[in-house]
Amino acid sequence: MKNNIITMAAVSLITAVIALSGVLIGTNLAGRDSMPDTGARNSTAATVETTPVEIPKTIAIPGYAQLVMKAGDIVQNVELHNPAGNPCYFVISIILPDGTEVYRSGLIEPGQKTDAIRLSQPLKAGTYKGAVLRYSCYSTKDKAPMNGADTKFTLEVV
Known part of the structure; x- marks a missing residue:
């Protein structure tokens, strides 16, 4: 025992x-991982300049299910807008389902809108499903191109 x-x-x-x-x-x-590297030393040979990187804001793109226009008229009472707070100008195009561009705006500032638009050609009465609103975006700082968007909608011409 x-x-x-x-x-x-x-x-x-x-x-x-x-x-x-x-x-x-x-x-x-x-x-060992938290110990300083005894071989490391201060570098005086080169100075690196750093500038803060600006984080881009998101771009708000308005969506429309349907727009209504008058057949045969060039000038249409259509309101297209660029939401306030966007970091860019919009150039908005209206493109028919067959690819024909019938409208292109100038630069629309954030918070601004169109009251009337001038088409490149009169439209015939009908329903144009799959028409496109193309948003081309340009920086408010230097007008450099930014991301854009194509949104589909139904164009009703009466």
Whole structure:
């Protein structure tokens, strides 16, 4: 029985030493990543200029399910707008389903709208499903092209 007690004490002592060694080794390894690199030094050879990067705002694109125009008329009472807060000007085009562009605006500033538009040709009465409003976007800072969008709508000409 005395031998069992000595054996159990020895096994317990060895287990404790192994556990303690594992903790010490693990702590030492974990500390290496946070230690400064002694080979690193301050660089005085080159100065790097940094300028803050502006995060672009999103562009709000209005959607229309349907626009109604008068057959045979060149001037149409149609309101197209560029939502306030947009970081860009809009150039809005109306394109028929066959690809014919019948209207192209000038630059529309954010918060501005058209009251009337002038078509390039009179339209015949009918329903033009799949017509496209094309939004070409240009930066308000330098008029550089930005992302645009094509939205489909139904053009009802009466």
